[in-house]
Amino acid sequence: MTTIEVNGLRKRFGPSVALDGMTFVVRPGHVTGFVGPNGAGKSTTLRMIVGLDRPDAGTATLGGHRYAELPCPMRHSGALLDPHALHPSRSGRNHLRWLARSQDLPDSRVDEVLSQAGLAAAGRRAAGGYSLGMRQRLGVAAALLGDPPVLLLDEPFNGLDPAGIVWMRDLLRGLAEDGRSVLVSSHLMSELQDMAAHVIVVAQGRVIADAGVDDLIGEYASLEAAYLELTAGVGGIR
Amino acid sequence: MILRAEWLKFRTVRGWAAGLAAAALIVIGLGCLAATSVTMSCMEGTREVDCPAPPTDSSGRSxxxxxxxxxxxxxxxxxxxxxxxxxxxxxxxxxxxxxxxxxxxxxxxxxxxxxxxxxxxxxxxxxxxxxxxxxxxxxxxxxxxxxxxxxxxxxxxxxxxxxxxxxxxxxxxxxxxxxxxxxxxxxxxxxxxxxxxxxxxxxxxxxxxxxxxxxxxxxxxxxxxxxxxxxxxxxxxxxxxxxxxxxxxxxxxxxxxxxxxxxxxxxxxxxxxxDTEGGMAVERVLTGVFAGLLPLIVVAVLCGTTEFRHRMISTTLAAMPHPARVSAAKAAVVGAVSLAAGLVAVGVTLPVATRMLRANAVVILSVSWPTMLRVALGTAVLLALAGVFAYGVGSLLRRAVPAVLAVTALLVAPPILAVTSVLPADVGAWLLRLTPAAAFAIQQSVAAYPQLSRPQTVADGYFPLPPWAGLTVLALWALAAVAAATWRLRRSAA
Structure with missing residues (x-):
């Protein structure tokens, strides 16, 4: 049971404030939605959790540990941040194999996650020929490689066909039910409404709502209505 | 684990292995080509004869x-x-x-x-x-x-x-x-x-x-x-x-x-x-190293730049959140595969090309066996360090074309310009002291001595630094490039 704790993250990129005291906790056992306008700081927060950006202030920890301190960090947290981060002439399977080497995992684990992601056949082709949907599936496979208790997914539904969307929804829900902490950033409110039990709404680098999905629906009729109401008048990109 | 991951990364891009194989084949091919095209004859008065091999001293030198x-x-x-x-x-x-x-x-x-x-x-x-x-x-x-x-x-x-x-x-x-x-x-x-x-x-x-x-x-x-x-x-x-x-x-x-x-x-x-004139210096059969370096430089640079071009560096650092160790592991992998390519290239070229030359009645100046070993291993180490240097520059600049041009200009161009006398002798000599190209001194089989009554300048093929000092200059450039790339990676991943 690992929680994600984000505490007072601040970050400036030149003159613009990307994060302005971002604080929230993601608990295991259900999918948590992470929503907000473009430029609200979602991606930056996710990158900071896995140590790719350094905050000016604040901390992000997984079960009390900073990501970069963990040996074999992908066994603690799997992340899908950028589905295009691939070498185009390396096969999908080999992409997972080097990741497996880096986490001291066997190649058998690579074949497990490849079939879990529905890429058993395509895995031996060069990744440069993959559609966006296939890249998303490969990214999910990479995130699942270390069988981590924490999953971070940035826009996982992008580029998926309808069957893919259903697959992704069932997969994420199942992963959460196994007791994992699952944080999913998305613009698709209807998807989140069906899948997430909790939602964190951010704007201008800070949390503006952190509530159960059922509570928000009770108050605003739908997640989409709640989102629009909460973020009304808050510009995303400054 | 990081080393194993980076090694797997290298060998699963087919073009990279092919590039290194090309580097070795170019060295071998040009060496053999040169060997077939050299002829040597001597005049004894007005009579043309096969050149006699010069005598050797007790250490085996001509x-x-x-x-x-x-x-x-x-x-x-x-x-x-x-x-x-x-x-x-x-x-x-x-x-x-x-x-x-x-x-x-x-x-x-x-x-x-x-x-x-x-x-x-x-x-x-x-x-x-x-x-x-x-x-x-x-x-x-x-x-x-x-x-x-x-x-x-x-x-x-x-x-x-x-x-x-x-x-x-x-x-x-x-x-x-x-x-x-x-x-x-x-x-x-x-x-x-x-x-x-x-x-x-x-x-x-x-x-x-x-x-x-x-x-x-x-x-x-x-x-x-x-x-x-x-x-x-x-x-x-x-x-x-x-x-x-x-x-x-x-x-x-x-x-x-x-x-x-x-x-x-x-x-x-x-x-x-x-004797420096009674035969061909043995390192002449390794002239193909200049051409072989080009594919090697391209592959080594790409090992550094593709991480950034395809934003893979995020995946790499999320898997292995230790920029310095990742950088060192990559340098080690590029260095090791370049060394292997160099050993194959030298190990084939030297025996094959010298045998072809002898069959052609071309005299090759004898050197002592430590010198021969230094020329052979030193050339392979030169290729290894060139690979590390090119990786470092690629990883530092993060763009392939400028990196390939920079490495070629620093490593391959100076000896060609100096030996072909395009540059004034002083400029050429200083370039061969200061640039990574100083490393080619490791191939010098016959050193310069002031008491030998003939010109021994850069244009005559004499490098200004002693062999290992020259190789050290390249090693320092490689170290500096990798260190600078690591420093930049720690500051900003993308």
């Missing part, structure tokens, strides 16, 4: 060893003393007219006393001698040279005590000055001791305004008088290293000695030193 030796056997320890002077000689057809034979002595004409392990060319020796214009010297082992009195006429003494040979010089025959003691290992109980004279080719060097220079060489002969020889008598004359051929001048003034009233006059022509 040497020039040609002089007139008036000698006798020395059993056990002993010494010889003589007054050496009246150095005179003949220079054939010097400038400006090139139309007459003149009287004269070239700067490195030599006359003096010698102890030698027999009269075979290449045998160990030590000598104390006067020269045309470099004063009294003590020389041994074909490359060792120590200066003494700045005079052209002197009393000289050479003593043997076991394996130690000591040379002395005196201006008046009364007060003696010890020059030095050299050790000739495993010298047999009986050696040859005596008087010798030789005279290397007279050279004139014409600087080319477009860079480089043209060297003209002409045959010379020297004579010297030896008097007050002690002990005297019992002389045999040997023409060490001479062929049967005689120049027109020698037909009327043959090399050898004459004795009159206790004064022995000796005439000789030749050189005692390393």
């Amino acid at each position: 040497v020039s060893d040609r002089f007139t030796f008036v000698h006798r056997a020395l059993d056990g320890d002993g010494s010889i003393t003589a007054k050496v002077g009246h150095l005179d000689g003949t220079i054939t057809y010097p400038p400006p007219g090139h139309d007459e034979i003149v009287r004269g002595v070239v700067p490195w004409a030599k006359a003096g006393l010698m102890v030698k392990d027999g009269t075979e060319p290449g045998a160990d020796y030590a000598a104390v001698l006067v020269t045309g214009s470099h004063g009294v010297r003590m020389q041994s082992g074909f490359t060792h040279d120590k200066a003494s009195l700045p005079v052209r006429e002197a009393w000289l003494r050479l003593t043997r005590d076991g394996d130690d040979i000591t040379g002395y010089a005196s201006a008046d025959g009364a007060t003696w000055q010890k020059i030095e003691t050299v050790r000739l290992d495993d010298l047999p109980p009986t050696v040859q001791i005596g008087l010798f004279v030789t005279s290397p080719n007279g050279l004139t060097v014409e600087e080319n305004p477009q860079g480089g220079h043209a060297v003209q060489a002409r045959w010379t002969q020297a004579t010297a008088q030896f008097s007050r020889i002690s002990p005297a008598g019992g002389w045999t004359s040997s023409l060490v290293g001479y062929s049967d051929y005689r120049t027109t001048w020698e037909q009327t003034h043959p090399p050898g000695h004459t004795e009159a009233g206790g004064v022995i006059t000796v005439a000789g022509a030749g050189e005692i030193g390393l």
